[in-house]
Amino acid sequence: MEAAIDLHIHSALSPCSDDDMTPNNIVNMALLNGLDAIAVTDHNSCDNVEAVIRAAKGKLVVVPGLELQTIEEVHLLAYFSDLSYLYSFSREMEQYYDGIPNDPNFFGHQWIMNERDEVIGQKRQFLLSSLKLSFEQAVELVRKHKGLPVPAHINKPSYSVLSQLGFLPSNLGLTLLEISQNSPINCNGYPNCKFIISSDAHSLGQIHDRKMIIEVKEITLYGIYEWLSECYI
Ligand SMILES: [Zn+2]
Numbered sequence: 001m002e003a004a005i006d007l008h009i010h011s012a013l014s015p016c017s018d019d020d021m022t023p024n025n026i027v028n029m030a031l032l033n034g035l036d037a038i039a040v041t042d043h044n045s046c047d048n049v050e051a052v053i054r055a056a057k058g059k060l061v062v063v064p065g066l067e068l069q070t071i072e073e074v075h076l077l078a079y080f081s082d083l084s085y086l087y088s089f090s091r092e093m094e095q096y097y098d099g100i101p102n103d104p105n106f107f108g109h110q111w112i113m114n115e116r117d118e119v120i121g122q123k124r125q126f127l128l129s130s131l132k133l134s135f136e137q138a139v140e141l142v143r144k145h146k147g148l149p150v151p152a153h154i155n156k157p158s159y160s161v162l163s164q165l166g167f168l169p170s171n172l173g174l175t176l177l178e179i180s181q182n183s184p185i186n187c188n189g190y191p192n193c194k195f196i197i198s199s200d201a202h203s204l205g206q207i208h209d210r211k212m213i214i215e216v217k218e219i220t221l222y223g224i225y226e227w228l229s230e231c232y233i
């Protein structure tokens with residue numbers, strides 16, 4: 001069956017995101033847009049993922065995930081088949097924070113929320129700085145915790161594996177890639193790869209409608225995750 005997905009959305013936890021990107025606003029906009037599955041992938045933190053999963057319960061599939069920034073300023077998405085894997089990954093990842101605190105007046109707030117959209121805290125670590133992890137180390141860490149590493153918006157002129165490293169390292173076996181619809185790319189250069197297009201939404205109006213349709217056995221976290229991971233050879 002067909003599933004419409006948008007697997008790259010930032011909540012109000014990301015300092016660059018609008019403050020009204022709350023769990024319920026994201027879920028309701030996704031439902032209005034006819035989506036079947038989303039992922040909230042904040043920069044270097046997963047602190048709002050559980051609230052989004054709870055807000056979406058019974059209405060929308062939410063794939064646990066986040067978006068890492070490596071020391072080379074490459075953005076790498078990571079998806080997990082279970083929230084517990086995301087949490088075990090996150091605990092280890094936070095050891096690689098650089099310790100720089102956020103300045104909300106300059107960069108914006110980093111709100112942590114519950115499933116009723118109530119603010120329950122602010123993230124202290126500035127989330128737009130790089131982890132003390134190389135791209136290769138980040139890929140390995142995601143896989144160590146049973147996650148799926150997906151280079152983000154590879155055709156963007158900044159913060160992508162192609163803009164920062166100049167190439168996609170072939171030794172890492174990365175075969176699922178995210179492309180931005182706003183930048184050109186010749187997909188023929190990646191014959192063994194599968195592509196997803198997501199919104200990278202930082203405001204509610206940017207969340208996609210049924211642009212990216214995939215064929216799955218069932219519209220569940222299991223079914224979506226199986227589609228994402230089955231391209232690995
Ligand atoms: Zn990014």
Ligand SMILES: [Zn+2]
Binds near residue numbers: 008010067200
């Ligand atoms: Zn992003």
